[in-house]
Amino acid sequence: MTDYLLILVSTILVNNFVLVQFLGLCPFMGVSNKLETAIGMSAATTFVLTLASVCSYLVYTYLLVPLDLEYLRTISFIMVIAVVVGFTEMAMRKTSPLLYRVLGIFLPLITTNCAVLGVALLNIKRDNSFVESILYGFGAAVGFSLVMVLFAAMRERIAVADVPKPFQGSAIAMITAGLMSLAFLGFTGLVSI
Amino acid sequence: MSSILIAILLLATLAVIFGAILGFAAVRFKVEGNPIVDQIDNLLPQTQCGQCSYPGCKPYAEAIAAGESINKCPPGGESTIIALADLLGVEPEPLDAEHGAEKDAVMVAIIREDECIGCTKCIQACPIDAIMGAAKQMHTVIADECTGCDLCVEPCPVDCIDMIPIETTLQTWHWDKPEDLIATSEQSHEKNLEQGVH
Numbered sequence: 523m524t525d526y527l528l529i530l531v532s533t534i535l536v537n538n539f540v541l542v543q544f545l546g547l548c549p550f551m552g553v554s555n556k557l558e559t560a561i562g563m564s565a566a567t568t569f570v571l572t573l574a575s576v577c578s579y580l581v582y583t584y585l586l587v588p589l590d591l592e593y594l595r596t597i598s599f600i601m602v603i604a605v606v607v608g609f610t611e612m613a614m615r616k617t618s619p620l621l622y623r624v625l626g627i628f629l630p631l632i633t634t635n636c637a638v639l640g641v642a643l644l645n646i647k648r649d650n651s652f653v654e655s656i657l658y659g660f661g662a663a664v665g666f667s668l669v670m671v672l673f674a675a676m677r678e679r680i681a682v683a684d685v686p687k688p689f690q691g692s693a694i695a696m697i698t699a700g701l702m703s704l705a706f707l708g709f710t711g712l713v714s715i
Numbered sequence: 716m717s718s719i720l721i722a723i724l725l726l727a728t729l730a731v732i733f734g735a736i737l738g739f740a741a742v743r744f745k746v747e748g749n750p751i752v753d754q755i756d757n758l759l760p761q762t763q764c765g766q767c768s769y770p771g772c773k774p775y776a777e778a779i780a781a782g783e784s785i786n787k788c789p790p791g792g793e794s795t796i797i798a799l800a801d802l803l804g805v806e807p808e809p810l811d812a813e814h815g816a817e818k819d820a821v822m823v824a825i826i827r828e829d830e831c832i833g834c835t836k837c838i839q840a841c842p843i844d845a846i847m848g849a850a851k852q853m854h855t856v857i858a859d860e861c862t863g864c865d866l867c868v869e870p871c872p873v874d875c876i877d878m879i880p881i882e883t884t885l886q887t888w889h890w891d892k893p894e895d896l897i898a899t900s901e902q903s904h905e906k907n908l909e910q911g912v913h
Contacts (some may be wrong), residue, residue, distance in 0.1 A: 601730065601733060
């Protein structure tokens with residue numbers, strides 16, 4: 523039980539995928555202009571990340587390992603992720619057309635979000651069990667959502683703030699992201715696994 | 716050699732399975748029409764006046780969903796544009812003057828009946844069938860149905876149709892809508908934020 527809790531704390535705060543491991547930066551900068559969009563993107567990514575890490579674990583353990591084909595893991599994981607994203611996209615188009623329109627191109631771009639592939643590969647590298655893989659994927663997604671929502675909220679504030687001209691737009695966003703990353707470094711040493 | 720064959724077979728099988736899943740999803744989650752069109756259509760004023768150059772509100776809603784600009788609806792005016800911009804997540808633009816100006820008051824068409832020659836031209840022009848009458852008979856406008864779209868004024872050969880603003884009476888007066896609940900108040904809210912007032 524403690525192990526599972528540690529995995530969650532580790533992936534959400536200590537080894538946060540966006541701010542500490544610098545994975546998935548494209549949606550982090552791209553979809554964080556509006557809080558609503560950021561929440562939608564976080565929800566979609568959470569779903570895809572968790573499901574993709576489960577599916578890729580199953581494919582690896584029950585197909586690749588018995589057949590001695592471990593070297594095919596990257597290509598088969600990419601395939602798994604693409605299918606999960608495609609499925610999510612179709613389901614979302616049916617259930618929430620507004621979110622589908624708001625997320626637009628960023629939804630298919632989850633396919634190439636390196637955090638998703640990163641989680642699947644790190645699961646293998648860390649020899650995670652089935653439950654641990656689910657938690658690892660879910661924790662990574664929650665960590666992603668957390669910084670995404672925090673960052674979007676900050677950017678909404680910055681948008682109405684009096685920013686000096688050379689820093690306006692992406693520049694101040696980059697600086698903010700850097701400061702957030704520094705802040706998250708403060709969690710280092712909180713748990714060690 | 717055989718390990719390569721197994722690898723190819725495995726990837727092919729995976730691809731077939733995944734393809735089947737996606738194929739099933741495509742059928743299961745098939746979208747009937749475009750739901751966003753209905754949401755846009757709900758925001759349009761339903762005058763069916765055609766001033767946007769589309770033959771009605773629904774076709775204009777479809778055009779907006781396909782990327783048409785949102786500022787071509789004079790009857791809806793600024794409030795409709797802002798509501799549409801909010802729904803679609805785009806910047807509100809000022810009303811396109813080419814398609815007509817927004818009227819301050821709600822208008823209704825009134826036919827000066829003793830001048831009417833019964834030509835039926837206004838009946839054909841009315842997009843919502845709010846004009847009653849027959850050939851060589853006097854016509855009249857059903858005021859409750861009239862959307863004030865102006866389309867009947869132009870065809871009248873004797874110019875006997877007036878656009879009259881509807882005056883607010885004790886029966887039609889109502890309280891102003893609460894400001895915080897409508898989209899148009901968002902700008903003033905943002906202005907307050909800038910000044911640090913919450």
